Amino acid sequence: MLKECLEVFGEILEKEQKKGKDIILDSYIPADGTYIFVDKDGNLKESIEVELDKKTRRPVYSNSDTRELCFYDYHSQLVSMNKPIDGKKIIHSNNYYSFFVKKDSIVTKKLTEDIIDGYYEVLKNPLEKKYKKSKEASRIYELFEAQEGIVPIEELEKNQQWIKCNIFHLENVDFSKKDYLKVFFETEHENVEREERRYLLPNIYNNNDYNVEIDNEIYGLPDNNQGMNAKKPYLAAKTRKIPVSYLVNGEEVMLQRLFFDYLMNLASAGKYDVYVDTANKKIRAYGPKETPQDIEAGYYLRIKKEKKEVEIQQQDNIPGFHQNLKDAFDFWNISGYQNKKHPEYLERYRRYYTRAEIGKLIDEVFFFKHLESNYYIDASKVSITDAVLKESVILSKDKIFAWVRVGIDEGFFTVLKKVSLDLIKGSVLNGYRERALWQLNLRWSFENYFMKGEGNMEIRKKGIAESVRKKVFGEDEGWLESNEEYYYAVGQMAAYLISLSKSKNKNQSLINPFLNARKDEVIKLKLRQLYKKYNYTISVGIKRIGRMMSLIEEYIPSGDVDQDIIIFGFLNENIIYMKEEKQS
Structure with missing residues (x-):
């Protein structure tokens, strides 16, 4: 990787007819x-x-x-x-x-x-x-x-x-x-x-003990991002005659020094993302708020300014990075919830065309704007008080960064599915109903985008809610017909029963069993317990409650618990409290 980067850097110097010192001085920060x-x-x-x-x-x-x-x-x-x-x-x-x-x-x-x-x-x-x-x-x-x-x-x-x-x-x-x-x-x-x-010449190599002289020319180990000394004998390759990774001559080591000085200037200017375009022989660098341009092929370097030198913290191959998406991304209001407390949420429901736009959307909706600010922070130094949010940032920031700014798709959707569900649960537990629905809509929009052939998710989700409503209101004498209808009813029933509690911490103590349940037996048991505990307070919608409990008790779901739909049912407008005119 470094060899190819140096080749591009050397060609830039030659093409622009600049000596190394000039390209360094152009961006030098004393x-x-x-x-x-x-x-x-x-x-x-x-x-x-x-x-x-x-x-x-x-x-x-x-x-x-x-x-x-x-x-x-x-x-x-x-x-x-x-x-x-x-x-x-x-x-x-x-x-x-x-x-x-x-x-x-x-x-x-x-x-x-x-x-x-x-x-x-x-x-x-x-x-x-x-x-x-x-x-x-x-x-x-x-x-x-x-x-x-x-x-x-x-x-x-x-x-x-x-x-x-x-x-x-x-x-x-x-x-x-x-x-x-x-x-x-x-x-x-x-x-x-x-x-x-x-x-410079006697000091530019990492350790002169490893130098080799061939025809009056010295070859040695470069000092940049290297470590070879008596205190770290384990770094030496003991099976080799010369126990170092590679040796370069004076001309090559000077070019490498210029390259790392160039990177130091970039890091000093706050440009930590470096893109070496090996196809077009260009090097571009960007700060956290700047948008990378397309690259056909090359390397990505994440750099950081340390006290002694610039450090290459991460490198990735770039098979082809394109800022514009091949297929535009649609953020749908799948739940259909019209947010009155936060009307600005509705402005985000639209079409997005670039990775940079989606990166900001993910940061805002899922992470409360705590993701992008931690892209360059070591995991051990991430400072977020909310434990779920902190864990989600640490777990996902590298994969999301790689998708947004490097164009690496591998692992992105998998990690996003994992942390988005955790973050939605966190919003529910903290009582952020509107935000949780906003997050759920974005989660489903990503599923719709990456899992092609799933049909119109917006119509399907709304259809689930309407179908359960009709059955609870007695407009449809049938029973629950799918796992989605079942788990939606579970969420609705749990929300209603929990609303009867007068506990200040009802979110934390009562919602958790439903959000984290892995078996249907646990879900039914918890619903029965809540029903027995609060049935003395039930004064409205008695027929609806009995009907919904019967529908839930009669249905035996298959496969894994659908936590998304439980959350949807929990957060959506509750059937029990609907006014009579909505029955028609």
Whole structure:
């Protein structure tokens, strides 16, 4: 997967005739802080404040000329805090044309002249001061120095002296902020890039112990999303001569580094969904509220910005993602309930054409708008107080996300059937009758959409209710003719009997046995118990109650309990309370 993504990324660079640094700088987001430029004569040229706008996920600069800032900042970064120039990890830059330090380190006096001198001593002689203990790193540095030369000591010491004389006495810098102070010494760009390579090449591989040299070219294990060290020996492939997953040369590892830097920029901008189109050689990224475009073939990457690097949390093959559905989805008011408390519910009953629209519908109707906000949250960190809602989000969010934003159909309808029923039960138990009917209609609409050949569900469900009504009212002398009629009658009878209870918690204590029953014997037993308990209060509709109980007692259902229809009967307008004129 990564190899194919890198191939697309490399072709984009070549097609646009851009060097890797340019495509990175186009979307680069520097850290919050104060950025100071010093000219070649040692004069303070300008100071720029940078702060990330948390709403737009874009940096705000106090000066509009930001290209130079991004260039110097990007090429002066450490590979990671585990590979610093300063062993004390107070100074975070990688060459003598830059000096990165947290403002707090100056305020608390963690930064000292000794640490500054130690930083520049390593930069003066990296081979002796940093890489001496590693023959692999030493060899990489020797090859670099043979090609690009030794460190220009005079220029280094000039910058070192400026830092020592000025870093503790800078004016017009707000040291109360918990952000960075970064100093850049102006020079030709090629000098900065050369010194970046001087640092980068010996440090870019995960662990130089696994490096292999072939014809004066080094091959090693990339550092991105990899882990190989002495503390984790189980990561090594002991059966291989070289116990690592794969090795790449200098050119390949630099391309991979650029790709992960590019992903880091996307993650910093809040664009966590990355689509690599291998058919059309394009890479697109989207934030949570943006709608992905079609992709013929390729890969989906879910990325996340961690402290040390960008992490690829998930990847999927995309055989073909199309935002528009092949068949439009109809959200039907199958129950026929006209919601007076929430008329806005009725506005959702219409035709939908895209996966994005349906994703929002699922989030709103089933999940109380708690699903999309948790797409990118680890299951262990999902914070929802309602236990049923939380469990449903955790169980289904990955499958629903994959259907909505990646186009993977497998498992979507199965998990949606499971959690939608649980969520409807939760709404019923909490007394949200209107919402439960809304949810039930959406559940049935999905069944109608995915289970082709079921006929007109809206007509069939309403027909069930009307058929049972006629039999209870005596307009039809027949008996219950189907499992659906039976379970609808059960729901109606249970709702009526429970309505007679004066308990404040009647939903929780009395409804549960019917919502979770797995055997008909249990259902009939619970109805008899409720009837005996509350029959002394029955004052209206006595004939209807007797007729409905008789219909239920006479019918023996087959197969599994139809919980959907029990819920429908429970929530729908109750036959017992219907006015006489509705009998005609």
